[in-house]
Amino acid sequence: MGAVKSKRVPRAVREQQMLDAAVLTFARRGYRAASMDEIAELAGVSKPLVYLYLNSKEDLFNTVIRRESAALVAAVTSAVEPGAAADRQLCSGLKGFFAHTAEHPYGWAVLHQQARTHGEPFAREVAALRAEIVAFVTELLGAAAKEAGCVGELVEREVAGLAHALVGAAESLAEWANVRTDEGASGDPEHPSAKDTAATMMNFAWMGLNQLMGGERWVPGGLVDHESRSCARR
């Protein structure tokens, strides 16, 4: 292992550097075109060291998916203020989701595009992540329904459907926001920030299109007209 230049860097740190390089490379080139040479070069290590630590391109991709999944779940769940009203919890969870996907566009591209596009074992990993987030949102919506006293009204089945709708909407919106960033709109003052995106999503989900088009906006705790501000200042 003569190619290992700086032996003093602990293995755990080196591995994270390799994973960072891998996320960037997979997101930019796609899984198939990504080369272990490029990943090693970007991480500043030799290719044999990448193989020694992370085994194969397939294993490396799997490790990347697991790391990025865990980071996303942690960002969403830790953003939620425990004990707050359900709408506040949802809004802060969404803000956490959009902030994380905006700060980690390559990680999100790997999860949302690459992992689903390159065969079933990878797609299954991402499906498991998605199921975890859907379960979390279902729980929040169930609590919100209970708070609103409509347990009999908004039946369990509908809550599950709504949770799927909400997660699908958020995924699609995050993808759209990041594509706009890729197109170079990032420095553009017109480019939506994570807060803006969360506000759009929350307005859509909580207020509905009807109210939105009437100029109303969501604020924690009640209806307001268009002069007021939502969870993210607009």
Next chain:
Amino acid sequence: MGAVKSKRVPRAVREQQMLDAAVLTFARRGYRAASMDEIAELAGVSKPLVYLYLNSKEDLFNTVIRRESAALVAAVTSAVEPGAAADRQLCSGLKGFFAHTAEHPYGWAVLHQQARTHGEPFAREVAALRAEIVAFVTELLGAAAKEAGCVGELVEREVAGLAHALVGAAESLAEWANVRTDEGASGDPEHPSAKDTAATMMNFAWMGLNQLMGGERWVPGGLVDHESRSCARR
């Protein structure tokens, strides 16, 4: 071509039979595991005839994706009543979408799962379909915003974001509804019909979760309490 049993069946009809068999096989087995033998057998033709008409497994998959995409776009656009109010148009478009995906669960599985999971050329085809549907929804939402007189308020950027959110929500909900069907809930009176799914989606999108949890439901033209009924009778 001695294996061709019934020469009197026109080529166009035979091809559609082969494509029907392919949709079923790709959805059930996945693209990789699907065999041309099984597709030929299911279509009641010889394997050489499938190759003669549709060239290769890859080309067959591509033809399936194009056919199913065109059918889905046609179902959505033809469901929309031209000239109706924007919320009615959206609701009927959603009903068309959920009815089509429920009636063609295998076609939807090919588009939503298989085509995205097996490499970039297929994923690109589905991305083009999605872009077409997003453009259609953006147009509808733009018209709805104009009707509501909030052109300056609900800026073009937000309309595009909302269209992405709406399409993502509908895709996710259709997948969930079909998974439930696969699980054998189809004969179950609790199983949501296309109309129920469209109503859940429309209530979510148009009324927002807040109103929904307050027991309100969307009806064309205005607010109603929970005793009233939405676009699809519940």
